[in-house]
Amino acid sequence: MALANILRDASRQESLPRFRRLDASMVQTKTEAIDLVTEADIATENVIKSRVAAWMPQALFVGEESMAADPALLPRLANADLAIVVDPIDGTANYAAGLPLFACMAAVVSGGQTVAGIIYDPMGDDWVMAEKGSGAWLRRPNGEAVRLHVAAPLPLAEMVGMASVAYMPRESRPTVLQNTDKVRLLSNFRCAGHEYRTLVSGHGQFLCYNKLMPWDHLAGVLIAQEAGAYAARLDGQPYLPSHVDGGLLVAMNRDAWDELRREVFVF
Structure with a gap:
């Protein structure tokens, strides 16, 4: 929940206030027209990175925007004792288009394995999350937790x-x-x-x-x-x-x- 709250705080501080308030100068194309980065992506990741550094300074931080600036980060992930992997705004094209379908995500990697994952929905203000071996959960800021299961088999x-x-x-x-x-x-x-x-x-x-x-x-x-x-x-x-x-x-x-x-x- 400490990491989950970092994602929530960063989204509420940086991405939500900019949603549907971006102008052309705040949106850039990375590799192609469907691959965008906005001022909000960078600002949200910077807040998460700063908070994670203070909370867990020994962890390698691999953010989507940090990796774009320093591609050498990505190969270090496989052998990291502990790493936090972050997408500050997943669905940037939706976000830039004013569509309320975007997320803020983080995974914890230890010894080459994913041991925890969080997907925060800034619009719905809740998380789905899991720690390895502990099930998948929908959690809300009021402390409510609901166990999640995939659908029953279908043809x-x-x-x-x-x-x-x-x-x-x-x-x-x-x-x-x-x-x-x-x-x-x-x-x-x-x-x-x-x-x-x-x-x-x-x-x-x-x-x-x-x-x-x-x-x-x-x-x-x-x-x-x-x-x-x-x-x-x-x-x-x-x-x-x-x-x-x-x-x-x-x-x-x-x-x-x-x-x-x-x-x-x-x-």
């Missing part, structure tokens, strides 16, 4: 899920898009944090991604696993903090994962 034709095809191999996209006709509904919120929240709250059956930056997925994968989901890279190997490629599929159980990998996400 492939009835599954609802979320996937981003934007970073899939170009030659594979037509096949994957055609294969999604086999499921009931495919969505993309452009915010991994809210996609993970949807899954662990029992309102979807799967997620699939190809680009794997740790601040986007470490927290969500641990929370999903603690809620009962099965997660692995597309080659079937476990997903680890050091991975930045290889694809990721998260499903309500192993049988669903196998079926989705065989029938839908073929690339």
Whole structure:
């Protein structure tokens, strides 16, 4: 909860006051038109970084914006004794467009394994979180806590899920898009944090991604696993903090994962 409150305080101090109040000078393009950074991303991460340094000075801090400024941070994550990985505003494109679908996320990594994860929703003012081996929980500032579980199994034709095809191999996209006709509904919120929240709250059956930056997925994968989901890279190997490629599929159980990998996400 100490880390959870740091995310909340930073969001309330920096990102919420700027929401729908950005002008063009406050938004920059990083690698392409759909990859943005705003003044709020940088300010929110700076507050989190400062608070984490005071609270846990021995931890390696790996923030999305810090890594953009110093790419050498990312390789250090795999061997860090203790690291805090942060996405100050997940869903920046939504945030910049004035859409209230963005999140603030953090994961705790120890010895190459994710041991805790938090996804804070600044608009709803609550967290989903997990510590390894302790289940997944929805927590509210008043102290209320609700245990989270993934949905019950469904046939492939009835599954609802979320996937981003934007970073899939170009030659594979037509096949994957055609294969999604086999499921009931495919969505993309452009915010991994809210996609993970949807899954662990029992309102979807799967997620699939190809680009794997740790601040986007470490927290969500641990929370999903603690809620009962099965997660692995597309080659079937476990997903680890050091991975930045290889694809990721998260499903309500192993049988669903196998079926989705065989029938839908073929690339």
